Every structure is written in C-alpha cells, then in structure tokens.
Amino acid sequence: AQKITQTQPGMFVQEKEAVTLDCTYDTSDPSYGLFWYKQPSSGEMIFLIYQGSYDQQNATEGRYSLNFQKARKSANLVISASQLGDSAMYFCAMREGVVQGAQKLVFGQGTRLTINP
Amino acid sequence: DTGVSQDPRHKITKRGQNVTFRCDPISEHNRLYWYRQTLGQGPEFLTYFQNEAQLEKSRLLSDRFSAERPKGSFSTLEIQRTEQGDSAMYLCASSSWGNQPQHFGDGTRLSIL
Numbered sequence: 001a002q003k004i005t006q007t008q009p010g011m012f013v014q015e016k017e018a019v020t021l022d023c024t025y026d027t028s029d030p031s032y033g034l035f036w037y038k039q040p041s042s043g044e045m046i047f048l049i050y051q052g053s054y055d056q057q058n059a060t061e062g063r064y065s066l067n068f069q070k071a072r073k074s075a076n077l078v079i080s081a082s083q084l085g086d087s088a089m090y091f092c093a094m095r096e097g098v099v100q101g102a103q104k105l106v107f108g109q110g111t112r113l114t115i116n117p
Numbered sequence: 118d119t120g121v122s123q124d125p126r127h128k129i130t131k132r133g134q135n136v137t138f139r140c141d142p143i144s145e146h147n148r149l150y151w152y153r154q155t156l157g158q159g160p161e162f163l164t165y166f167q168n169e170a171q172l173e174k175s176r177l178l179s180d181r182f183s184a185e186r187p188k189g190s191f192s193t194l195e196i197q198r199t200e201q202g203d204s205a206m207y208l209c210a211s212s213s214w215g216n217q218p219q220h221f222g223d224g225t226r227l228s229i230l
Contacts, residue, residue, distance in 0.1 A: 004159075033216050045160070045208065045221035052216055091159050095216075103148060103212075104173060105219060107159030 003027065004092050004108035012114045013082050020067070021077040021111050023092035032096045034075040035105065036066065039089040048090075051075055079113075087115045119143070121222035123209050129228045130199060137195045138225045142211030149192050150219060151184055152208040153177065160208055166192060196227075204229045 005024045013019045025034065036048040051059045051066045059066040067076040079086055089112050093105040122141040130136055142149050147168050152160035163182070165173040168189040178184075181199075186192040196203055206226050210219035 035218055037221075042223075043206065043226075044223045045210075047218045047220060050216070050218050093159070103165050103167075104150065104162035104175075105152075105160070106162070109157075110159050 003106045004094055006092055006108035006111050008111045009109070010112045010114070012116060015084060015115050015117050016081055018078060018080045019082050019086075019113065021079075021090050021092075021113065023075045023077065023108060025073050025075060025092075025094050027073075027094065027096055029096045032094055034066070034068070035093045035095070036064070036075075036077045037091045037093060037107075038086075039091060039110070041088070045091070049077065082115050084115050084117060087113060089113075121209055121211050121220055123207075123222035123225050125225055126223060127226045127228070129230065131230050132199055132201060134199055135195065135197045136199060136227065137193055138207055138209075138227075140192045140194070140209030140211075140222060142191070142209070143220060146211035146213050146220075147189065148212045148214075148219075149186055150210040150212075151192070151194050152210065154206040154208055154224070155204075163194075199227075199229050201229050203227060 003026050032053045034051045038046045049061045049064045051068045058068050063080045065078045089110045091110045092108045124139045149166045151163040154160040162175050164184045166186040181197045184194045206224045208224045210221045212219045
C-alpha cells in the first residue's frame with residue numbers, strides 16, 4: 001500500500017499568491033515524522049520543514065507552514081507569498097518509528113509547482 | 118559548513134561495466150543514507166548506515182549493489198555488471214541523532230549506454 005500520496009501532479013500559481021500542496025499518509029505506527037523537500041530543476045533535494053507526530057502545534061519555517069491534521073492523516077505544505085524561485089518539484093516524505101534502523105524516508109510522487117509572473 | 122558531497126556528478130558507462138560512487142556526509146553526522154531516484158518519481162531508499170554499521174538494506178539493493186562506510190565517514194556505492202535499468206540519480210543523505218532531517222547531496226546521475 002502506498003504510504004505517501006500526493007494527488008497533485010502539477011500546480012500553477014500566480015506570483016505572490018499562497019499555495020497549498022497536498023499530502024496524505026498511511027501508517028499504523030504512533031510515532032512518525034513528516035518532511036517536505038524541494039527539488040529544483042538542478043536536482044538537489046532541499047529540506048523545508050518537519051512535523052513530528054507528537055508535536056502539538058503545526059510547524060512553521062519562514063514562508064513555509066505545515067497544516068498537520070492527524071486524524072485525517074494529512075500534512076499539507078502551505079507556501080505564503082509565492083515567489084518565482086519557488087518553482088520546483090515538492091516531495092512529501094515520512095519516517096516511521098524511532099527504533100534502531102527505522103530511519104528510511106518514504107517519499108510521495110511529488111508535485112511540480114510552477115509560479116507564473 | 119559544507120554540505121553533503123557526492124562524486125562524480127555524472128557517470129556514463131556501457132552496460133556490463135562496474136561503477137563506484139562516493140559520498141562525503143556532513144562531518145558531524147553519524148547517519149548516512151543512499152537513495153535512488155528515477156525520472157518523475159520520488160527517491161527510493163536503498164540502504165542506511167549508522168557510523169560504519171549498515172543497519173538496513175532495501176530489497177531494491179540486489180546482489181550487484183554493495184555499499185560500504187569503512188571508517189564511519191565517507192561511503193561508497195558500487196554497482197557491478199550495470200544494466201539499463203540502473204540508469205537513475207543516486208542520492209546520498211546524512212543526518213545526526215534523533216529526529217533531525219536528512220540533508221541530501223546533489224546526486225550522481227548514472228546513464229547506461
């Protein structure tokens with residue numbers, strides 16, 4: 001079963017608008033972490049934001065915030081005041097458990113975000 | 118603070134040849150990961166080291182693949198008898214203890230002729 005689902009293959013947004021990228025996940029482990037990464041056309045994976053399953057508040061990091069709805073198993077990324085440089089692929093990823101060895105990230109298919117001037 | 122470094126950036130080789138990639142993690146990170154990413158897909162986990170110990174391997178890591186981290190610092194990923202299906206971006210990442218995020222290198226793009 002797919003563990004991370006990103007249902008938006010592509011999104012087009014006007015510069016300066018806010019954008020929400022969807023991510024749903026599936027796990028039976030009570031302890032997990034959720035991550036968002038940005039991958040520009042140059043290829044590097046850039047860490048954006050992290051949300052732990054036990055965190056009480058939604059994570060924020062500058063213009064990035066994570067809308068974490070635990071009961072719905074969703075962890076949507078919100079980018080405020082989008083900029084042309086935000087155009088990239090965005091990946092949602094999950095890490096299950098905190099036990100030794102359970103450190104791998106499972107990634108979604110990604111969403112290609114294009115910011116129009 | 119230098120990031121994760123991977124070498125080479127690009128590798129073109131003929132089918133059947135062996136290739137080796139190198140990854141230098143962020144110096145204070147004791148965890149090191151290898152992922153593979155094919156076009157249009159998210160990265161897929163291959164293997165994970167904590168210090169010099171290889172603690173987890175994906176079923177994607179066939180017998181032709183081997184990874185080492187002999188002194189708990191840099192790591193190498195070797196692919197023997199390369200096949201067309203091995204063409205991909207190979208990403209290395211490192212992290213420190215706890216729930217710290219994994220930081221990725223720029224990757225090595227492998228093309229099999």
